[in-house]
Amino acid sequence: MITLPDPKPDVLARRDAVIAGLRAAVADAEGVIGDPISLKPYETDGLSAYRQMPLAVALPESTEEVAAIMRFCHANGVRVVPRGAGTSLSGGALPMADAVVVGLMRMNQILDINYADRCATVQAGVTNIGITNAVSDEGFFYAPDPSSQLACMIGGNVNMNSGGAHCLKYGVTANNLLGLKIVTVDGEILDIGGEHLDAAGYDWLGLLTGSEGQLALVTEITVRILRSPEGARAMLAGFASNEIAGACVDSIISSGIIPVALEFMDRPAIHACEAFAHAGYPLDAEAMLIIEVEGSVAEQDDLLARLSAICNRHNPMSLKVSRSVEESLAIWKGRKGAFGAIGRISPDYLCMDGVIPTSKLPDVLRRIQEMSDSYGLKVANIFHAGDGNLHPLIMFDANDPTSFHKAETFGAEILKLCVEVGGCLTGEHGVGVEKRDLMPFQFAEHELEQQRRIKSAFDPDWLLNPSKVFPLRAPAALPRAA
């Protein structure tokens, strides 16, 4: 169970004054929320097992309003929880009782599209898919594609350094950014980077990306946009064991082909997704790969033939090469709907997000299965096989507190295992509150202390998204804690 620190009683007592201060900062009367019923939608995020009503919510419509909010909160010692769409799976946007949630969703304007220089500048509340939609008529797209892309916002993506199924080729959010407009904790508006590559000086863009709302509020983002490939096609291969599928992944990478996507699903995931999407997944297989390539039709044919030959060397139980866009979409439909599919088997599940060296996959899956047996909780595994990012989905019963507690412990065991085999606690969902207390498994105390000092350099009083990322300590021990 995750604990949150006690709210500051003086801030709770000044609630009305805080709301009045926010109203002075935000022009639209509906841009500040104080009544409990309207606050309710903000009490949780994608980690819905944890709920906490915030003190108030502010919904600014401009960078200037964000700055005014921050000046007020800073001057009054009020904590701030930044929020995009609230799809974080690690509780990154979980409110605190004494904190103001600053929601960026009203800042949803595409400010500039510059095709000649292949970049677009958008406000933080534009959805991930919204960027691609804005440029797709010209044949362009924004590459990182988290499964939540219909809902999640680019400001949230920046703060989580989100990935997607295609990041093996196109990289994660950090690799697709050029510039940011940020508001510091004391309300200064700063430009980081711009429309050019590799700004000189310290790489603030890189440090801010994935900083989980710990360092600043991000209000505008300049992203790289890319020209879409001529076409893309997927294939699907089923194997008799996780080991064989893993060996096939090794052979693919060794062949010099880097597919644009290389996704692995284990037996429970295959079954759940097939029941949901009827994609023709091999129900007799223990493991399955979805492999996607890009290029002209001839190039696709060539690559798919090479990949089929590689798969055939590993005795696939089934091999299906898509012949059309529709067939490719069907293959993807199962994978993209994986969360929904698991949700139909078990309404409550935890989506874990560890990373392992790909060579350790069979080992790790075996040990996860042993844990699953001993905890008595089912698990399905989805794996970005090219980059080692493992998503075990642990199914539990939310009506049974011991079941939830077991699921959390099971999840933590998996993440510790990931670290033990040379990987890490999180590949794309972030630390948030969920993995905060596991940080000492990956970092020595002096290393955490070093990260805390960087946080303090941006946010000396620890007002920004507190109680996330870093294990809690006695407040007195916090550097310059307010």
Place this chain on the structure above:
Amino acid sequence: MIPSEAEAAIARQVAAAREPLLVRGAGTKFGMLRPVQAASEITTEGLTGITLYAPKELIISARAGTPLHEIESTLAEHGQHLIAEPPDLSLLLGTAANTQTLGGVVATNLSGPRRVAWGAMRDHVMGIRAVTGRGEVIHSGGRVLKNVTGLDLCKLLTGSHGTLGIITEITLKVLPAPEAVGTIAIPGLNAEQAVAVLSAALGSPYGVSGAAWLPAEAAARLPEPIAAGRSVTLIRIEDFATSVAYRTEKLRGELSAGEILDDTASRTLWRAVRDVRALPTANGDGIWRVSVRPSAGPGVLRAVEGATGYLDWGGGLVWLAGPANETTHRAIEAAARAAAGTWTLMHAPDSLRNAVDVVPPESAPLAAISRRVKGAMDPRGILNPGRIYSGL
């Protein structure tokens, strides 16, 4: 990523230091940015060797003092390469060839032509170990390709020129080297025309991985005589041989211009572009790099009188050589500012390096953050003081 005695020795030396330290690898980049006034040196030369190479996991780790060419040749043996294609500037800067270290390339975040499509050095640093100014060894990231655990100090340390920590070990993502390379070379365009063509090429679906324009005098310095007294616009495609053949032909058709250079010619040519051979060697001259949005590149080139240069990264990277004086520097600053871009003084006599802003100064609130971050990493201010900003 494992501790070593050499790393521990560096940590002890830093912890015991009472005066500023010059942090160095092979010293090939001493001429960059501002000179460091330091009583003694600390070197990564004793930190050598590849510590992990897992080709199937696209990961290589090496100690910071490992010569870059050693890493490149190990990768080549396995048909892989460094994605950001870091340049070897030894001929340009008149330093010893083949000595630059991995640590030096990462600490300066130097990338070559492929950067425009595949990311910079900093994009492929998956893990780092470093000795902070406190003399503590820290790590960030790891040996896997995706990692968002905690603040990304890999990015902070990469490109920090040894001012925040002494990088001791680095893990990089690597990729299979392409089977074939092809180039479309178009002679005779002016800078604006060229950037429009490069923009069309980079905005095409053909996976262009190099896009440069060289005026006639720069083109003449290339090893391949390709444009005979005219400017040349270069577009590179790297992939499997069949794809390269198809894509170069298709793109040339769409651009309706240019000749196609074969694999051998392309490799020689792009190595020369990578290593900035198209600029006159520095001697007493100054060398600058300006990064702007690509469409602004031609304007920057034209704005600086007395300097000579060329464009890479589709127009966005402007390499300039010119008289090493304040007039030239101010003109470059002004041109970069006008285009909302950034500049780096790569090489000049100490007098100029001490007198000017070698990179754009930060706004007051950002400079305050820089000071606090420097204080957080190096509270006594002993690591390469003044290297990037005066007084920091």
